Amino acid sequence: MNYYEIWCDLKDSTKDLDFCENLDRYLGMLKAQGKIEGHSIKRRKLGFGPPELGEFNITILAKDMAQLETAFQVAATRGPAIEPFHKAVYSMVKNLRFGLSRDFPDPNRAR
Numbered sequence: 751m752n753y754y755e756i757w758c759d760l761k762d763s764t765k766d767l768d769f770c771e772n773l774d775r776y777l778g779m780l781k782a783q784g785k786i787e788g789h790s791i792k793r794r795k796l797g798f799g800p801p802e803l804g805e806f807n808i809t810i811l812a813k814d815m816a817q818l819e820t821a822f823q824v825a826a827t828r829g830p831a832i833e834p835f836h837k838a839v840y841s842m843v844k845n846l847r848f849g850l851s852r853d854f855p856d857p858n859r860a861r
Contacts, residue, residue, distance in 0.1 A: 751787070752812045755849040758804040760842055766793075769806070769842045776835035777810065785821040787811040804845050 760769055770791055777789040792807040812818035824832055 751853050752815060752818055753851045754810040754812065754818060755851065756808040756810070757845075757847040757849075758806050758808070758843040759845045760806070761844050762842070763805075765842060769839070772835070772838040772842065773808065776839050777808075779832075779835055780821050780824065783824070784817075785824055786817065787813055803847060804843075806843075 760766060773789075773791060777786065780786045781788055788811045790809045792809070794803075794805045794807075810818075810821070812821065825836055828836070
């Protein structure tokens with residue numbers, strides 16, 4: 751499994767539940783289309799965590815890089831079927847950071 755990690759802060763922290771609903775709609779749609787395997791939303795608790803990472807952490811699960819690339823291609827169209835979902839999320843965030851990791855060891859790792 752590949753994990754596309756996003757860390758961010760909200761522009762308006764009073765909109766935290768709206769943000770989660772918007773994100774669930776957006777990524778839920780990508781999952782329903784088979785573009786991702788799933789996602790999770792986490793929020794920093796009691797202020798613990800590196801200050802350079804945001805208060806929220808979103809993990810997007812993809813079975814492989816090809817699936818993740820397909821999800822990116824869908825989002826990059828910015829077409830009418832995807833842009834309202836994308837805008838509803840990304841208009842609410844700031845201080846974005848991104849990362850990519852995988853389960854390890856994985857089948858690609860030869861000994």
